[in-house]
Amino acid sequence: MQIERPYLLFLGDVHDDLAAKTGYGIVDWRRDWCVGQMRLPGCKADAKLPDMGIEEARAAGAKTLVIGVVNPGGVLPDRWVETIVTAIESGMDVASGLHMKLGAVPEIAEAAKAHGRKLSDVRHSNERFATGKGTRRPGRRLLTVGTDCSVGKKYTSLALEKGMQERGLKADFRATGQTGVFISGRGVAVDAVVADFISGAAEWLSPANEPDHWDVIEGQGSLFHPSFAGVTLGLLHGAQPDAFVVCHEPTRRKMRNVEHPIPDIADVIDLTVRCGQLTNPDIRCVGIAINTAALDEAAARRTIEETSTRYGLPASDPVRFGVQPIVNRLIEEFPG
Amino acid sequence: MQIERPYLLFLGDVHDDLAAKTGYGIVDWRRDWCVGQMRLPGCKADAKLPDMGIEEARAAGAKTLVIGVVNPGGVLPDRWVETIVTAIESGMDVASGLHMKLGAVPEIAEAAKAHGRKLSDVRHSNERFATGKGTRRPGRRLLTVGTDCSVGKKYTSLALEKGMQERGLKADFRATGQTGVFISGRGVAVDAVVADFISGAAEWLSPANEPDHWDVIEGQGSLFHPSFAGVTLGLLHGAQPDAFVVCHEPTRRKMRNVEHPIPDIADVIDLTVRCGQLTNPDIRCVGIAINTAALDEAAARRTIEETSTRYGLPASDPVRFGVQPIVNRLIEEFPG
Known part of the structure; x- marks a missing residue:
C-alpha cells in the first residue's frame, strides 16, 4: 500500500x-x-x-x-x-x-x-501475500515487542528510526498497523491479513536489503495477550529480527481488554528469544522501552533505572528521554 | 454453509x-x-x-x-x-x-x-467473530498439535472422537480446516480468518458445554512452522485445551514446504504447555499420535514403543492401531 x-x-x-x-x-x-x-x-x-x-x-x-x-x-x-x-x-x-x-x-x-x-x-489489505518461508534474507532487522497491546511499540519504533539515523545508521521504519502505514506511506496492517499469511506479510514488508541496513519493524500485540498472540508470533517469525526491544507500561495491571495480568519482562524476553530463534538463531534483546506517561519525572527516572538494573539491559522512555542507551547497545552488539 | x-x-x-x-x-x-x-x-x-x-x-x-x-x-x-x-x-x-x-x-x-x-x-467464513477473551468456559477440550503441518492432526481428532464415543464419553469433533468442514458440515477454517480473530474464532467454534463433554478440536500447523505458527498459537489460546495430543510423522526430515528441521516432540510438548498455560493453567499432554504410513508394521510398532518409552506417554498410530492407549490415559487423567 x-x-x-x-x-x-x-x-x-x-x-x-x-x-x-x-x-x-x-x-x-x-x-x-x-x-x-x-x-x-x-x-x-x-x-x-x-x-x-x-x-x-x-x-x-x-x-x-x-x-x-x-x-x-x-x-x-x-x-x-x-x-x-x-x-x-x-x-x-x-x-x-x-x-x-x-x-x-x-x-x-x-x-x-x-x-x-x-x-x-489502511485497515484492509488488497495485497496478495505468499506464505512465509522463514528463509534468511540480507539486511538487519529490529522488532519492537510488548508486554501488552498499546504500550508504545509504534512510537518506540519511530524514535529508534530517528535515533539510529542520527547516529549515521541506515534505518527505515516498517509499519504494521494503520497509523504506521500513514506515517511511513507504505506498509501492511498485519492484524487485517488472513491468518495463513501473517508471517508472509511480514516477509513482504521487510524484504532483502543491504547488509548494514536496519528495518525497524513496528510490533503488534503481545505473545502473552490471549486475543492477539497469534499475530505477534507470525510477525516475529516473518520479521526474523536480529534484535528486539521490549516495550512496557509500568503502571498497567491487566492486559488491554482482558482479565490477564501483565507478564514479567523477563518472560517476554525469554519467550521472544525462544520463538524467534526459529527464523533467526541469533535473535537478542537490546533494550527496554518504558512508557512513563503516567509517572512524574522522578518516578519515571527511578523506574527506568530499576528496570535497567533488574534485567541487565539499557532502558529508556523513547519519547521522554530519547533512545540513546538502546542505540548504543545496538551499535555495540552489531558493529560495522 | x-x-x-x-x-x-x-x-x-x-x-x-x-x-x-x-x-x-x-x-x-x-x-x-x-x-x-x-x-x-x-x-x-x-x-x-x-x-x-x-x-x-x-x-x-x-x-x-x-x-x-x-x-x-x-x-x-x-x-x-x-x-x-x-x-x-x-x-x-x-x-x-x-x-x-x-x-x-x-x-x-x-x-x-x-x-x-x-x-x-469453505476456507472463507461469513461468520463475524469477536476477538478472543481468554476467559475459561465450562466443558473439556482436547486439541491435537503437531511437529509439522500435514502430520495427521485431523485424522487423529476424528479417530479420538470415535474412540472416545465408543468408551461412553461425550465427544464432538470440531473442524478447523477445509477438509474437516467438508467432513463435519460445520466449523471454521481458522487459517482463513482475519488474523486479529484467530483465537476468537476458536472460542466461537468450541463454546461452553456440559462439564463432562469433550470437544476434540482439530489442530492446525505447528508452533515450530515458520509459515503458520501464528495460526497454531491463536488456536491454542482460543481452544484453551485441558489435554493435547502431539501428532508426528517419524520419517520426515524437513517441515512441509520450508527448509526447517522437524522439532523434537519434547520441545513441542514443552512450548505447547508453556503457551497454552496462558488460557488454561492445567493444560497437559495425554499422548503421542504417530503417523506410520511410511513404515512397515514391525518398524511402526517399534517406533511407537520407542517413542512411548522415550517421552513417558502413551503412543499409537490412531489409523493403524487405534487410539485406545491415549483414551485410557485421558480417562485416567480426567475421571468422572
Whole structure:
C-alpha cells in the first residue's frame, strides 16, 4: 500500500482527542507531509495544523485526503461523504483508517472511478501475500515487542528510526498497523491479513536489503495477550529480527481488554528469544522501552533505572528521554 | 454453509498425495458421499474412487464438484478453470478449499450466475467473530498439535472422537480446516480468518458445554512452522485445551514446504504447555499420535514403543492401531 504525499488531514467532527490519535500520530512524526487539517463544524480535535478547505489544500499541493480519525463502530458517517467526494473531484486520493471501506459508500466509489483517484483503506489489505518461508534474507532487522497491546511499540519504533539515523545508521521504519502505514506511506496492517499469511506479510514488508541496513519493524500485540498472540508470533517469525526491544507500561495491571495480568519482562524476553530463534538463531534483546506517561519525572527516572538494573539491559522512555542507551547497545552488539 | 451431496472429487494435476489430503480425508470419513474422482493429465494423486468425467459423474448423480486439493499459496491454476466451468454448465455446484475464492475467477463467476449454481468456498467464513477473551468456559477440550503441518492432526481428532464415543464419553469433533468442514458440515477454517480473530474464532467454534463433554478440536500447523505458527498459537489460546495430543510423522526430515528441521516432540510438548498455560493453567499432554504410513508394521510398532518409552506417554498410530492407549490415559487423567 502506497499513499501519495503531501496529505490534507481530515478530522471530521469528532468530539475528543482520542478519536483523532491517528491524525496526531501522523503530525507527531511526519509534520512535513501535512499541508493542513480540515475540520467540520463541531470538531473538538486539533492537530495544530493550518485549517483549510479542499481548494486551498489542493493549491498547497495536497495529493491525499487522509481520514485521520476513528468513529464509534468504525463507520463512515454520511455527513463526511460530501467532503470526501469534493476532494476526489478536485483530484485528490483518499486514505482511511476506518473499519468501513471507503468504496462501500457508492458516492465515493463512483467519484473515485469517474476521476481515476485511488482509495486506500489502511485497515484492509488488497495485497496478495505468499506464505512465509522463514528463509534468511540480507539486511538487519529490529522488532519492537510488548508486554501488552498499546504500550508504545509504534512510537518506540519511530524514535529508534530517528535515533539510529542520527547516529549515521541506515534505518527505515516498517509499519504494521494503520497509523504506521500513514506515517511511513507504505506498509501492511498485519492484524487485517488472513491468518495463513501473517508471517508472509511480514516477509513482504521487510524484504532483502543491504547488509548494514536496519528495518525497524513496528510490533503488534503481545505473545502473552490471549486475543492477539497469534499475530505477534507470525510477525516475529516473518520479521526474523536480529534484535528486539521490549516495550512496557509500568503502571498497567491487566492486559488491554482482558482479565490477564501483565507478564514479567523477563518472560517476554525469554519467550521472544525462544520463538524467534526459529527464523533467526541469533535473535537478542537490546533494550527496554518504558512508557512513563503516567509517572512524574522522578518516578519515571527511578523506574527506568530499576528496570535497567533488574534485567541487565539499557532502558529508556523513547519519547521522554530519547533512545540513546538502546542505540548504543545496538551499535555495540552489531558493529560495522 | 450447506454442500449438496453426493460429490465428484476433483484432484486436478497435483504432484503428490499430500496436496490431495482434502480429497483423501473426505473419502476416508465419508466414502458414501463420493461418486467418483476426476483427474487431469499429470495428476499423481489417487483417492481410489472410480475415475470419471463431468458427464459420467452427472449421470451418477453428483451434485457438487469438490476441489479436493490444495495448492501452495491457495491459488486456483488457470488450467483447472475449464473443468470447473464445464461442471457448472452441466448443472453442478462447486465447493473449494482453496484460499482463492472461486468467484474471483471471472469465467467461473459468470458461469455460476448464468446457470444458477452455488459456489462454496469453505476456507472463507461469513461468520463475524469477536476477538478472543481468554476467559475459561465450562466443558473439556482436547486439541491435537503437531511437529509439522500435514502430520495427521485431523485424522487423529476424528479417530479420538470415535474412540472416545465408543468408551461412553461425550465427544464432538470440531473442524478447523477445509477438509474437516467438508467432513463435519460445520466449523471454521481458522487459517482463513482475519488474523486479529484467530483465537476468537476458536472460542466461537468450541463454546461452553456440559462439564463432562469433550470437544476434540482439530489442530492446525505447528508452533515450530515458520509459515503458520501464528495460526497454531491463536488456536491454542482460543481452544484453551485441558489435554493435547502431539501428532508426528517419524520419517520426515524437513517441515512441509520450508527448509526447517522437524522439532523434537519434547520441545513441542514443552512450548505447547508453556503457551497454552496462558488460557488454561492445567493444560497437559495425554499422548503421542504417530503417523506410520511410511513404515512397515514391525518398524511402526517399534517406533511407537520407542517413542512411548522415550517421552513417558502413551503412543499409537490412531489409523493403524487405534487410539485406545491415549483414551485410557485421558480417562485416567480426567475421571468422572
